[in-house]
Each structure stands twice: as structure tokens, then as C-alpha cells.
Amino acid sequence: MPNSAWKDFETLESYIAKEQSLHPQSRGVFSNLLRRVGLASKVILSKAQQAGLIGVLGQYGKVNVQGEQQMKLDVIANEIMKSTFMWMGHVFGLASEEEEEIIQVERRQPENSEYIILFDPLDGSSNIDANVSVGTIFSIRRRVTNGGRCTLEDFLQEGSKQVAAGYVIYGSSTMFVYTTGNGVHGFTLDPMIGEYILSHENIRIPDRCKCFSANDSNYQKWDEPTREFADYIRYGDDERYKKTTSRYIGSLVADFHRNLLYGGVFMYPADAKTGKGKLRLLYECAPLAMLAEQAGGAATTGRERILDIKPTHLHERVPFIVGNRQEIDLYEKMVREADRS
Numbered sequence: 317m318p319n320s321a322w323k324d325f326e327t328l329e330s331y332i333a334k335e336q337s338l339h340p341q342s343r344g345v346f347s348n349l350l351r352r353v354g355l356a357s358k359v360i361l362s363k364a365q366q367a368g369l370i371g372v373l374g375q376y377g378k379v380n381v382q383g384e385q386q387m388k389l390d391v392i393a394n395e396i397m398k399s400t401f402m403w404m405g406h407v408f409g410l411a412s413e414e415e416e417e418i419i420q421v422e423r424r425q426p427e428n429s430e431y432i433i434l435f436d437p438l439d440g441s442s443n444i445d446a447n448v449s450v451g452t453i454f455s456i457r458r459r460v461t462n463g464g465r466c467t468l469e470d471f472l473q474e475g476s477k478q479v480a481a482g483y484v485i486y487g488s489s490t491m492f493v494y495t496t497g498n499g500v501h502g503f504t505l506d507p508m509i510g511e512y513i514l515s516h517e518n519i520r521i522p523d524r525c526k527c528f529s530a531n532d533s534n535y536q537k538w539d540e541p542t543r544e545f546a547d548y549i550r551y552g553d554d555e556r557y558k559k560t561t562s563r564y565i566g567s568l569v570a571d572f573h574r575n576l577l578y579g580g581v582f583m584y585p586a587d588a589k590t591g592k593g594k595l596r597l598l599y600e601c602a603p604l605a606m607l608a609e610q611a612g613g614a615a616t617t618g619r620e621r622i623l624d625i626k627p628t629h630l631h632e633r634v635p636f637i638v639g640n641r642q643e644i645d646l647y648e649k650m651v652r653e654a655d656r657s
């Protein structure tokens with residue numbers, strides 16, 4: 317039986333080129349950016365796969381801007397992502413989970429640089445030493461200022477302004493999943509030839525809540541409607557949740573990818589005391605929210621659509637609840653009722 321994914325010989329390269337041909341005026345710059353993310357992911361994969369052999373497991377010994385211990389692979393993945401884009405003529409600036417400030421990309425002709433790229437170079441890195449799936453998350457936007465150097469204003473845009481978003485998951489297979497606003501498409505890496513092959517075209521989140529995904533050790537830190545929502549799904553008698561199971565990997569990309577394919581809801585709610593979430597808006601929640609909506613799902617803080625949030629600073633953290641539209645609507649309803657009471 318021939319391998320179905322190979323039936324049309326559709327690779328990430330050819331698929332991007334096909335999407336580009338739908339825009340005759342396109343110069344192919346944007347397609348190049350997506351291709352470069354694909355290349356960077358293969359280099360990150362090669363380091364992650366041999367991490368235990370080349371001594372890059374474990375902590376780097378520094379605390380990053382997030383106040384979290386950096387893993388050696390966080391630093392390596394960050395350098396790979398930065399160097400992938402630094403030379404590209406149309407990239408105006410970069411932002412990374414691992415960098416406190418925005419990164420200027422010096423240009424002789426800055427007027428030709430129109431894109432900014434934000435990324436979480438290695439998501440789930442605390443799991444890397446245990447060989448658990450990790451990922452890279454990226455978000456591509458257009459600049460909004462027209463000076464010679466990018467400014468925070470270029471980065472602090474609502475997620476609805478993203479022109480592309482995606483992730484690579486380094487799991488039992490390596491998959492590149494992205495959207496440019498025309499559906500969500502998944503490509504599986506064929507390691508024998510180093511090509512990403514179209515394997516999941518037009519991913520749609522199935523209309524069933526197969527998995528409930530949250531770090532249960534935070535239950536007491538959640539506010540009342542959030543606890544009520546979790547209890548309703550896990551212990552209620554609603555027919556829809558009779559077969560719902562709990563799954564929590566602790567790598568956002570892996571938890572998100574599973575729910576995208578199986579159906580379900582992932583939540584990292586605010587700590588009721590601080591009112592803050594853990595996950596970062598610009599390069600974790602907004603890109604995944606764009607993918608969720610493009611696949612027929614939704615993403616909310618409970619009180620606001622993730623893609624509507626106007627960021628106030630680069631590493632802003634928000635409560636993040638993402639998955640089937642039905643569960644997101646239910647959660648927002650519970651929050652509204654609690655706010656009214």
C-alpha cells in the first residue's frame with residue numbers, strides 16, 4: 317500500500333509555493349520566511365535528537381527574562397532561530413521568549429523590510445531531559461512603523477493582525493503545522509530525505525471533548541468559575557463529557573497538538589491571587605489561538621478573545637483556555653455568570 321502522504325508528492329515547499337501562486341502580486345518573501353522556519357526546525361531537531369550525546373541536556377545556568385531556568389537547548393534553539401532570520405532582507409525585527417528586548421535586524425534598506433517574527437524557540441523545555449515532546453512556536457506579523465529601526469509598537473499588535481502562525485512539534489514524528497489564514501495544514505518530516513510532506517491538510521478540530529488538559533496541582537489557585545468549569549467537565553453528568561479523559565503533558569505544543577487532532581480543551585488559567593496566567597501572549601497564546609480559530613475552535617482568557625487582546629508589553633502573560641468552540645463558549649458563560657453574581 318503506497319504511503320498516502322506521498323501520493324501527491326506535496327511538500328512544505330510546494331504547498332507554500334501553491335499558496336503563494338494564489339496571490340499573483342506576491343514576491344515570495346512571505347513564503348521564504350515560512351521555509352526558513354522549516355529549515356530552522358530541522359536544525360533544532362538535530363540538536364534535540366542528540367541532546368544526550370552532545371552534552372546539551374540540563375540547565376544552562378542562567379535565569380531568563382521569564383524568571384525561569386534556561387535549559388541549554390533553550391539557548392541553542394534561540395540562537396538557531398535568530399540566525400535563521402537575521403540575514404533575511406525582509407525581516408524588520410525579532411522577538412523571542414529568551415530575549416528581554418526586541419531584536420533589531422540592521423538593514424541598509426529598512427524600507428524594504430516588512431515582517432516581524434516572534435517565537436518561543438523551545439516550548440516545554442523543562443521536559444527535554446525526560447525525552448518528552450517539545451516544540452517551537454512562531455508568529456509572523458507586518459511592521460506598523462516606518463522608521464529605520466523596529467520599535468515595540470511593531471510587536472504590541474493584537475493577535476488578529478498575525479499574517480501567519482504555527483509550530484513545530486518534535487515528537488514521535490516531527491510535524492510542521494501552520495496557517496496563513498486559509499486553514500491549518502500539517503506536514504510530517506520524512507527524516508530520510510529531510511523534507512516536510514503534507515500529511516494533514518485542512519485540520520479541523522473534531523466536535524468532541526476527548527481530552528481535558530490542565531495542571532491539576534493548580535486547582536486551588538483557580539477562581540470559582542474555573543473550578544466549576546473543570547468539575548462540570550470531569551465529574552458532571554453531561555452526556556458530552558462521559559468519555560472525556562484527562563491528559564496533561566506539560567509541553568504546551570504537545571497538549572495543543574493532541575487536542576487539535578482529537579478534540580478537547582486545554583487551560584492554563586490565571587492564578588486567582590495574582591490574576592496572572594503563566595503562558596505568554598505574543599509568542600505562545602496568540603499564534604495557537606489563530607491556529608485554533610482557523611481549525612474551527614476558539615481561544616479565550618475567559619473574558620476576552622485571545623486574538624483581540626492589545627498587548628501592553630512584550631512578555632505579557634494571559635490566562636489561556638483553548639479548544640472546541642463549545643467548551644470555550646461554556647467557560648465564558650460560567651465566567652460571565654460569576655462576574656454578574
Ligand code: AHG
Pocket residue numbers: 384413436438439440441442531566567568569584594
Ligand atoms: P516554555 O518551556 O517555553 O517555558 O513553556 C513551558 C510552558 C508550556 O509549555 C506548558 O504548557 C507550561 O509551561 C507547563 O507549565 P506547568 O509546568 O506550570 O504546568
Ligand code: MN
Pocket residue numbers: 436438439440568600
Ligand atoms: Mn513555551
Ligand code: MN
Pocket residue numbers: 390413436437438439440441
Ligand atoms: Mn520556551
